[in-house]
Amino acid sequence: MTHETAQGFARGLTNYGDFDFSLYLRRSFAASMGYSPELLKKPIVGIANSFSGFNNCHRHFPELLEAVKRGILLGGGLPVEFPTISLGEIFLSPTSLKFRNLMAMDTEEMIRAQPMDTVVLIGGCDKTVPAQLMGAASADLPAVQLVAGPMMTSRHNGEQLGACTDCRRFWSQYRAGTVSDTEIREIEGKLATTAGTCAVMGTASTMACIAETLGMSLPGTAAIPAVHADRLRAGEASGLTAAQMIRNPIHPSQIITKHSVENALRVLLALGGSTNAIIHLTAIAGRLNIPVSLQRLNELSDTTPVLVNLKPVGSDYMEDFFYAGGMSAVLRELKPLLHLDTISITGETLGDRLDVDPGYVDHRVIAKAEKPLEPQGGLVALFGNLAPRGAILKRSAADKTLFEKEGRAVVFSSLEDLANRVDDPNLDITEDDFMVLQNAGPKSTSGMPEAGYLPIPKKLSTKGVKDVVRISDARMSGTAFGTIVLHVTPEAVAGGTLALVRNGDRIRLSVIDKCIELLVDDDELDRRRSAWVPDVIPLEDRRGYDRLYAAEVLQADEGCDFAFMQSIGTKETNQ
Numbered sequence: 001m002t003h004e005t006a007q008g009f010a011r012g013l014t015n016y017g018d019f020d021f022s023l024y025l026r027r028s029f030a031a032s033m034g035y036s037p038e039l040l041k042k043p044i045v046g047i048a049n050s051f052s053g054f055n056n057c058h059r060h061f062p063e064l065l066e067a068v069k070r071g072i073l074l075g076g077g078l079p080v081e082f083p084t085i086s087l088g089e090i091f092l093s094p095t096s097l098k099f100r101n102l103m104a105m106d107t108e109e110m111i112r113a114q115p116m117d118t119v120v121l122i123g124g125c126d127k128t129v130p131a132q133l134m135g136a137a138s139a140d141l142p143a144v145q146l147v148a149g150p151m152m153t154s155r156h157n158g159e160q161l162g163a164c165t166d167c168r169r170f171w172s173q174y175r176a177g178t179v180s181d182t183e184i185r186e187i188e189g190k191l192a193t194t195a196g197t198c199a200v201m202g203t204a205s206t207m208a209c210i211a212e213t214l215g216m217s218l219p220g221t222a223a224i225p226a227v228h229a230d231r232l233r234a235g236e237a238s239g240l241t242a243a244q245m246i247r248n249p250i251h252p253s254q255i256i257t258k259h260s261v262e263n264a265l266r267v268l269l270a271l272g273g274s275t276n277a278i279i280h281l282t283a284i285a286g287r288l289n290i291p292v293s294l295q296r297l298n299e300l301s302d303t304t305p306v307l308v309n310l311k312p313v314g315s316d317y318m319e320d321f322f323y324a325g326g327m328s329a330v331l332r333e334l335k336p337l338l339h340l341d342t343i344s345i346t347g348e349t350l351g352d353r354l355d356v357d358p359g360y361v362d363h364r365v366i367a368k369a370e371k372p373l374e375p376q377g378g379l380v381a382l383f384g385n386l387a388p389r390g391a392i393l394k395r396s397a398a399d400k401t402l403f404e405k406e407g408r409a410v411v412f413s414s415l416e417d418l419a420n421r422v423d424d425p426n427l428d429i430t431e432d433d434f435m436v437l438q439n440a441g442p443k444s445t446s447g448m449p450e451a452g453y454l455p456i457p458k459k460l461s462t463k464g465v466k467d468v469v470r471i472s473d474a475r476m477s478g479t480a481f482g483t484i485v486l487h488v489t490p491e492a493v494a495g496g497t498l499a500l501v502r503n504g505d506r507i508r509l510s511v512i513d514k515c516i517e518l519l520v521d522d523d524e525l526d527r528r529r530s531a532w533v534p535d536v537i538p539l540e541d542r543r544g545y546d547r548l549y550a551a552e553v554l555q556a557d558e559g560c561d562f563a564f565m566q567s568i569g570t571k572e573t574n575q
C-alpha cells in the first residue's frame, strides 16, 4: 500500500520529504490518545460533529454521537470525531445564511485535510445540513448524512403547538391584541421543549427529507423524532453504513446527480416545503456542476401534487409525519414521477427501495397522489421586469384570493426603515397595497435574512387583516406563511429593478401567468436607474469573512454559494 492508497491514520500524511518519518510521527501522536495498536491500524470513519452550546436543535448530539461510534466499531472502523462550526438558526446575526458557506468550507477542508476513509455528517438546524452536503459534495469522500430529527410538540390550553409556525401565529395574535402579555410569555416557554429541529415542515425538516431523497441519508430516517430511540438506532446504522462504505465506496458525486436532484425538487414541491430549500439544493447541486433552473422548477411544480398535510401549509407536525409513514410513503406516492435509477449510500436504487411495501400509511397526513391536498406543487417561480431572473412564492402557504391582483407599492428601503415605520399609525397603507422591502438580498448589509415575512402593520392587523402581498429580495423562514414574494433576483443592492420601486407605483402579481411586473414605463425606469446609488456598506470599509461574503456571494437563483466554491468544469457533466 503506497501513501496515496493508505487507509486510516496513514492517509494524507504531512510531507516532510520522508513519508516513513511522517507515519512514525503521526502514529506516536495518535497513540497518545490512548488507542491500542490494533485500533491504530483500522480504517477511520470521521464524524463531523456540529454540536454547539449555541445550537439548541443539536443538544442531543453527544448521545447520538455515541450511537454513531457504536455502528462504526461494529463495521470494523475506528470512529474519530471532529468539530466543525455550527449554525444555530436563532442565535446568529445578521443571519445564519451568511455563515452556511463558511461551514461548507470548514466541512470540506476538514474532510479533505484529515485522515479519514469515509465520514458521517451530523447536522440538523436549517443551514447545517446544506452546508455539510455542499462540503461533502466538493470533498467527494464517501459520506453519510445523519440529521438531528425534529422536536416533539407541546400543549397550550389543550392545543398542540410546536416551533415555529405557532411562534408566528401567536405573535401575530399578540400584535393584533388578542393574546395578552402574560399569555405570550407562557407560550414562549412552550414552543420548543425538546432537542431537535423545528417541529413543522420548515427548512430543517425539508432539508432532512431532501437529503434522504438525494440518497445521502439512510432510507426512512429523515422524520424520526430527535428524542425517539429510533433516532439512536439511525445513528448506529449510519455509523455502520459509513464503515461498510470503506470496502464499497460510493461517492457523493455518484449519488447527487441530475436525476436525484430532480427527485429532490419533486419532493420539495410535494412536501409544500421551505422556500429556502430551493436555494440550498441549487448550491449543493452547483458543487457538482448540476444546474437547477427556476423554469424547470415551474415545469415540475405544474405536475407535482402537494401531498403532505404539515404546518405551515397544513395542520400536522413532523411527529405525525413520522408515524404516518414518513418519506417512504411520500416517495411511494410520487413513484410515477421519479427517476428510479438513482442510488443511495446503501448502493440500492430508488426503484429497489420502492418495491418494498412501506407498511402502514396514514393518508390523513400523507395524501394519496390521486387525491392530493393541492394538484400543483407548493412553490412557484415568478418572472417579469421586477424579477427578471425570478422570485419565489410559496403558493401552498399563501392566500389564493391575492394571487391575481394589482396593487399600490408601499416601499420600505431597508430593514431599519421597516422597523421604524411599520407600526406608525400614520403609515399610508391599506389591505389592497403591496408591501415592498428593498436592500435585504444576499449582497446587502443584512445578508438576506428571513425578513421577507414582513409584519402586517398594526394599523391593519388590529382590524383583522391577516395577509397582504409582500415582496422582497429577502428570504422567509420555512415555518412562515402568507402571500410573500421572495428572493427577487437580481436583488436591489445589485441594481435589480426592485431598487427602483417608489411609493405609489403599481405592481401586478399573477400566479396564473407566473409573473410579477412593476407597471412603470421603461423610460422612467431608465431615469431612476441613472440616479440610483447602492444602499450598502462599500467593500473597502469591510474586512474578513464579511468582505469575502459581500464580494463573492452569488444571487439567490444561483444558490447564494461563492462562485469560486462551485465545481470547476463544464455544467451538466454530472448526470
Ligand code: FES
Binding pocket: 057, 088, 089, 090, 124, 125, 126, 164, 196, 197, 198, 202, 204
Ligand atoms: Fe433549528 Fe428551527 S431553530 S431548526
